[in-house]
Amino acid sequence: MSSLDNKHNGSARVGVYICHCGINIAGKVHIQDVVDIAKKLPGVTVAKEYKFMCSDPGQEIIQEDIKKGLIDRVVVASCSPLMHEPTFRGAMAKADGNPFMFQMANIREHVSWVTKDKGLATDKSKALVAAAVARVMFHQPLTKTQVPVNPNVLIVGGGIAGIHAALTMANAGKKVYLVEREPTIGGHMAKFDKTFPTLDCSACILTPKMSAVRAHPNITLWTYSDVVGVDGFVGNFKIKVKLRPRYVIEEECVGCLECIEACIFKHGKFKDEFNVGLAKRKPIYVPFPQATPLVAVIDPETCAYFRAKCKKPCADVCEKKAIDFNQKEEIVEVDVGSIILATGFKTFDASRVARYGYGKYPNVYTSLEVERLVNAAGPTGGEVVLANGKKPKSVAIIHCVGSRDANSNKYCSKVCCMYSLKLAHLVKERTEADVYNFYIDMRTPGKGYEEFYERLLLEGINFIRGRVAEVTDWAMTPDEEEKLVIRAEDTLVGKVRRIPVDMVVLAVGMEAQPDADDVRRMFNISCSHEGWFLERHPKLAPVSTLTDGVFLAGACQGPKDIPDSVAQAGAAAAEALALIDIGHVELEPNTAFVRDEFCSGCRTCMNICPFSAIAIDTEKDTAVVNGALCKGCGTCVAACPSGALQQNLFTDEQIFHEIEGVMNYV
Amino acid sequence: MDNWRGWDKISYQSDLDPRFAEEIASIPGGDKLFACIQCGTCSGMCPLSSYMDVTPRQIIAMIRAGFKGDVLSSYTTWLCASCYTCSVECPKQIKITDIMYAAKRLAIREGVYPKKFPIPVLASEFFSAVEKNGRSSEGRLIMKFVMKTNPLNMFKQAGLGLKLFRTGRFSIKRESVERVGELNSMMKFLEMEHMIKKASDAVGVKEDHK
Numbered sequence: 001m002s003s004l005d006n007k008h009n010g011s012a013r014v015g016v017y018i019c020h021c022g023i024n025i026a027g028k029v030h031i032q033d034v035v036d037i038a039k040k041l042p043g044v045t046v047a048k049e050y051k052f053m054c055s056d057p058g059q060e061i062i063q064e065d066i067k068k069g070l071i072d073r074v075v076v077a078s079c080s081p082l083m084h085e086p087t088f089r090g091a092m093a094k095a096d097g098n099p100f101m102f103q104m105a106n107i108r109e110h111v112s113w114v115t116k117d118k119g120l121a122t123d124k125s126k127a128l129v130a131a132a133v134a135r136v137m138f139h140q141p142l143t144k145t146q147v148p149v150n151p152n153v154l155i156v157g158g159g160i161a162g163i164h165a166a167l168t169m170a171n172a173g174k175k176v177y178l179v180e181r182e183p184t185i186g187g188h189m190a191k192f193d194k195t196f197p198t199l200d201c202s203a204c205i206l207t208p209k210m211s212a213v214r215a216h217p218n219i220t221l222w223t224y225s226d227v228v229g230v231d232g233f234v235g236n237f238k239i240k241v242k243l244r245p246r247y248v249i250e251e252e253c254v255g256c257l258e259c260i261e262a263c264i265f266k267h268g269k270f271k272d273e274f275n276v277g278l279a280k281r282k283p284i285y286v287p288f289p290q291a292t293p294l295v296a297v298i299d300p301e302t303c304a305y306f307r308a309k310c311k312k313p314c315a316d317v318c319e320k321k322a323i324d325f326n327q328k329e330e331i332v333e334v335d336v337g338s339i340i341l342a343t344g345f346k347t348f349d350a351s352r353v354a355r356y357g358y359g360k361y362p363n364v365y366t367s368l369e370v371e372r373l374v375n376a377a378g379p380t381g382g383e384v385v386l387a388n389g390k391k392p393k394s395v396a397i398i399h400c401v402g403s404r405d406a407n408s409n410k411y412c413s414k415v416c417c418m419y420s421l422k423l424a425h426l427v428k429e430r431t432e433a434d435v436y437n438f439y440i441d442m443r444t445p446g447k448g449y450e451e452f453y454e455r456l457l458l459e460g461i462n463f464i465r466g467r468v469a470e471v472t473d474w475a476m477t478p479d480e481e482e483k484l485v486i487r488a489e490d491t492l493v494g495k496v497r498r499i500p501v502d503m504v505v506l507a508v509g510m511e512a513q514p515d516a517d518d519v520r521r522m523f524n525i526s527c528s529h530e531g532w533f534l535e536r537h538p539k540l541a542p543v544s545t546l547t548d549g550v551f552l553a554g555a556c557q558g559p560k561d562i563p564d565s566v567a568q569a570g571a572a573a574a575e576a577l578a579l580i581d582i583g584h585v586e587l588e589p590n591t592a593f594v595r596d597e598f599c600s601g602c603r604t605c606m607n608i609c610p611f612s613a614i615a616i617d618t619e620k621d622t623a624v625v626n627g628a629l630c631k632g633c634g635t636c637v638a639a640c641p642s643g644a645l646q647q648n649l650f651t652d653e654q655i656f657h658e659i660e661g662v663m664n665y666v
Numbered sequence: 667m668d669n670w671r672g673w674d675k676i677s678y679q680s681d682l683d684p685r686f687a688e689e690i691a692s693i694p695g696g697d698k699l700f701a702c703i704q705c706g707t708c709s710g711m712c713p714l715s716s717y718m719d720v721t722p723r724q725i726i727a728m729i730r731a732g733f734k735g736d737v738l739s740s741y742t743t744w745l746c747a748s749c750y751t752c753s754v755e756c757p758k759q760i761k762i763t764d765i766m767y768a769a770k771r772l773a774i775r776e777g778v779y780p781k782k783f784p785i786p787v788l789a790s791e792f793f794s795a796v797e798k799n800g801r802s803s804e805g806r807l808i809m810k811f812v813m814k815t816n817p818l819n820m821f822k823q824a825g826l827g828l829k830l831f832r833t834g835r836f837s838i839k840r841e842s843v844e845r846v847g848e849l850n851s852m853m854k855f856l857e858m859e860h861m862i863k864k865a866s867d868a869v870g871v872k873e874d875h876k
Contacts, residue, residue, distance in 0.1 A: 355755070404703070405757035440705040467757065469710025489706030489721055496715050 012137050015046040015071035016129060017062060019053035019078035021108055026051075028112035030122045034077065037126045041133045046070050054084050062088070063095035073101035073139060075132040077125065079108040098141035100589065100649065105132040127665035134661030138654045142589040145627060149235035150337030151175065151580045156227055156519075159187020160562055161554025161569040162342035163209050168573035169340075170218035174580060177334055178213065179241055180223045184291035185210055187344055191274065191368065193375035193382070195562055196422040197452035203290060203377070210292040223293060228331070230522050233631060234549030235337045235585045245327035247298035248284075252322035255294030259314035259323060260284050270302045272379075275372050279379035284314050288377060298323075338549045338576040341533060342569060343519060345555040348402030348409070348508040356398065356506055357471045361484055362387035364471060364504040367397075367419060374426045384430045384503075391431045392502035396486045397424055398468045399439040403509035411530060413509030414559040417443045420507045421452055424461045427505075436462040436499060438488055446563075464499075466491045471504050510559040523550050532558045543572040548585070551575050590632035590649045594623045598644035605636035605645055682732035690729050692867060693761075693768045701758040702726045708752035708762050718742040722752055722762055729765070738773040742766075744785040784815045797853060800843030805836050 016038040020026035031049045038047035046065050050058045053076055065071045074097070076088050081104045089099035105128040115121040151174050155166050158180030166178045178185070189195075190210075192202040213219055222241055229240030248259075260282055268280030274287035283303035284296050304310040305325060315323040350358035350366045358364045363386050365373070376382040386392055397420045403413040417439065424435045442463070444453045457463065466488040475481045476498065483500035490497050512531025513519070520527050525545040526534040533556050536544040543551050553569040554560060560568065579585070592613075601621035606614045613629035614636060616622070623645070625636075637645045646652065691697045702723075709721035719741050720728070728737050737743070743766045752762040770786070773779040774793075779786040791810050795802045812819045830836035843849060 400705075400757075406759045407755075407757065440703060465706075466710065467705035467707045469707055469755070487710050489709035489715075489723060491704055491706040491709075491723060494721060494724060496709055496712075496721065 012043050012073060013045040013071045014041075014043045014073050014075060014133055014136055015062065015065050016041075016044055016048070016075045016077070016133060017053050017058075018047075018049040018107075018125075018129070019058070019076065020049065020051045021078060021112075022051065025078070025108050025112045028115060028118055028121045029107060029125045030118065033122050034107075034125045034129055038075075038129050038133070041130055043137055044133060053078050054087050059087070059091035062091055066092065066095040066097045072097070073103075073136045075103050075105060075129065075136055077105040077107045077129050077132070080104075080106050080110075100142040101136065101139045103132040103136040103139065105129050123665070127662050130665050131658045131661030135654050135658035138651065138657055140648075142648055144586040144589055146584040146586055147235055147628070148584050149580055149582065150237075150335050152177065152334065152336040153338045153340065153576050153580075154179065154227070154237070154239050154334070154336040155340045155342060157187070157342035157344055157554070157556070158182075158185030158213075158221075158223065159342060159344045159554060159565075160189045160206065160209075161344070161556075161565040162187070162340070163206075163213055164566045164569040165340045165342060165553050165573045165576075166213055166219055167209060167216065168570055169576060170216045172573075172577055174218065174577070176216075176219045177239070177241070177336065178219055178221050179225050179227055180221070181226050182287070183224045183246065183295075183297040184287045184293070185213060185221070185223060186288075186290075186292065188368075189562060190288065190290075191276075191375070192371050193378070194422060194426060196418045197446075197448040199422070199425070207290045207292075210290065214292050221293065222332075224297060227522065230339075230524070234547075235579070237336050237339060237549065239334050239336055239339075241332050241334070243330045243332065245300075245329055246295065247300070247303075247323060247325055247327050248296045249322045249324050249327070250293060250295050252320040253293075253295040254320060254322075255286070255296075257286065257296065258317050259296055260286070262313040262317040264304055264310060264313060270299070275379050276366075276369050278369055278372050296323075298325075338551065338579050339523065340551045340553050340569075340572045340576060341519070341523060341525075341556055342553040342572075343513055343516070343533075343556040345510040345559070346513055348413075348511050350401055350506045350508050352408060353401055353506075355470045356401065356468070356504070357473075357484070358506055361471065361473060361504070363392075363484060363502060364506065366401075367416070367423060367505055367507045370423055370427070370505050371419075374423070374430060382430070384427050386503055390502075392427075392433050393431075394434040394436070394499075394501040395427050395431070395503045395505060396436045396438060396468075396471075396484075396499065396501040397427075397505045397507060398471075398486075399437065399507045400467060401506040401508050402511070404440060409509055409511065409530065411559070412443065414443070415561045416507040416509060418446070418449055418452070418561065420505075421456050421461075423505060423507075425456060425459065428459065428461060433502070434462065436464055436486070436501065438464050438466060438468045438486065440465070440467050446561075464488065464490050464497070466497075475500075510555060513556070516556070523547065525550055528558075532556065543568055543575055549579065588632060588649075590647060591627045591630040592625045592632070592634070592636050592645050592647045593627075594625060595644050595646060596620060596622045598642045599623055600642055600644075602641065604639050604641060608635055608639055610635065677733070681735075683734040684732050686732045686734040686737075687730050689772065690765060690768045692864075693764055695761050696765060696768065698758060698760045699726055699729060699765055702730065702760055703758060705757060707755050707757060708760075711751045711755050713749065713751070714745050714747055717745050722746075722766075725769070726760070726762070726765070729769070735778070737769055738776065738778045739780060741780060741783065743769045743773070744779065744783060782815050784811070787811060787814050798842075798846075798850075799840060800846060800849045801841055803837070803839065803841040805838045806840060809838070 018031050018034050035047050035049050038044055052058050062074055085104050089102055093099045107125040107128055111121050111124050153169050153174055153176050155162050155178045158178055166176045170176045189202055189206050195202050222243055224246050225241050225243045228242045231238040263282045263284050265282045268282050270281055271277050272279040272281040284298045286296055300306040347368050372378040373380055373384050399416055399420055402408045424437055428435050444450045468486055468488040470487045472485050480500040484504050486499045516531045524547050528534050533552050535542045535557055536546055551572040553572040554565040599622035605623050611629050611631050613626045615624050617624045634647050637647045691699050704723055706723045709715045709723045712722055715721050725742050746766040748763055750763050774790050788811050791807055792802055795807055
């Protein structure tokens, strides 16, 4: 494998191809000047330019030159290797050239897109081409190795996106591990009453999918669990999952809920997380009647047994003896080939916008709270009532709370306009109140969305174009007494208005999960600066990440409504299935190798290799790299005190000549 | 049709000043004014918007569109009390108060502010006294202010003025710093530097817009 044995001989024939990329490069770089310089470089036999090298005719130029025997190695000066290195390597392989006798000079992202001056841009392009030519002289033919792909898949997050991806994969016959940290799957969608714009019942369309997950023979569902470790690489991940104790044996519990009846707390006393604090629950509870799995969970923070002493009536009443106060947390390990992250979002904390009075005035609600109020299974049985139990006569819905605001989140949360319209309709339907929607811009792109807006306009909902300045209880006229007063400019009229209402609904935006940064570190993917998981390409690879084998679904990638989340979940499942169906992944041959004559057998490399890919040949007392285990991280190469370790595609010779190539032109 | 006057109500593009927005935006951070989404938070928060002829939001829109005459002759900028609430709450972090000041400065320079409206008179009298003497003399400032706005007020306030005068709270002496000449040459120098910077900035702006 050693690439240093064969010194570059005078017979190397390099072909240099300069790409215009339309006007992306040609608009800033004098292409012909670069071609002229390239022709004069030592070893170059062919130098050409073309409008789009990545097009079929462009690739054919390279292939013809290889077939004619004019060239045996190739430099393409165009865009980034991330974009088109596989394209050109593939083209070489098809013409029976070795795809690793190739080097790319990035004169688009590194030159034309970031340089204003044409002369300087051309100079830099020449230097980069010269460097690539000097480097490619020392390239050696290499071959890729293949490793099989494990057909199992891990899906993190059991909201609608995770559920849909899990069912798609499982129906295709793949083994799915679905991990959810809450005691039930369902996510945010399980909390909603109706979905826009069709107003179909959220539970009616979601719960069949939830029970399908529970019943599916190909799905292992772990709720109340967290992924705590991820190792390995595409096709071969090793996952550690922590199953938190719910103090109820899941396999035994039949969901009769008698334990909850028997609890020494006769009434709910603690914050009900599922009802976003609008109701109280007992220490032993199920989040909601259709929870999946329908297994009780004991909260050790509030359970009397864990805090002091308790006669444990819940355990006595359980016929299946499912309650086990000695349950301990458990770590399970599974091997999977691909991962779909569907970890979702959190809603914006409305108390951060102090002037809207959330947390100060009891009748200021967030939209998620009102979703629970209008829900027939919610704390009020679907009645929209004020804190004092009375029906509101007028309701204000404030859009863009925590969105489109440089003081909180700059982005538009995309779903709030539509769900505010939905809530306006539901509130009007249930209470016959006057409803005022305060919006900055009404954003209703989507199938049937604009029609829904028109329906609301005709229903007599009041729309005021203006961002609310303040919610106050300070009355200035008699009809404002005992009311919450909204102050906003009606920007279409050009006047500041004060509108007294009984109830205020804050349409809170979507934010990345608070632990998104820990999650992305664990799965080795990137985040945008708002915390959303970063896709590989915003248009052409929207569900892939920069880490092969890790895919994204739903709102963890950015604000999304239900149809978009489901579509993306299907796309992520399709990507994972494609990976599994090919059956193997090809690994870059950028592995490390040992030059025996320089190795002293000090074992420095062996101890630091994160993949345990290095062993010692006891006869020769030199290090040996196992190419199948080596991931090409280069740690050993940097650590070797005698320079015995080298890495394919990154040998000292290649890198030094590349630097020399640049320096000659600076 | 010939004597129909409705055409006068239309704002013709030739009546607008396309350089006005850039002129206002040249203050530090001023270019954020182009990010305005016309949400009206500034007008809603403003404690004085009910006294204004156009709302602060409309001022921003008018600046952007080049309605120079309408902006400079409106009362809105002069009524701004500099409480900065609009700037704090603006979702695009536009420095609305600073923009109000930019418009006021321009109005004074071009002399188009509402005549006899007390606020610009007070501001320019205060400024010219400080420029000339290095400090303002309250008694003289008030007298000049009243003379230029509503001289009859002089008689109304005479009683109070006399009392203040007697107790030594009100003086008609001109107060001034020492060595006024040095102050004046400093001011002249700064003004020149400012003009040069402005001229070179204007050239820079042009190049960017090629």
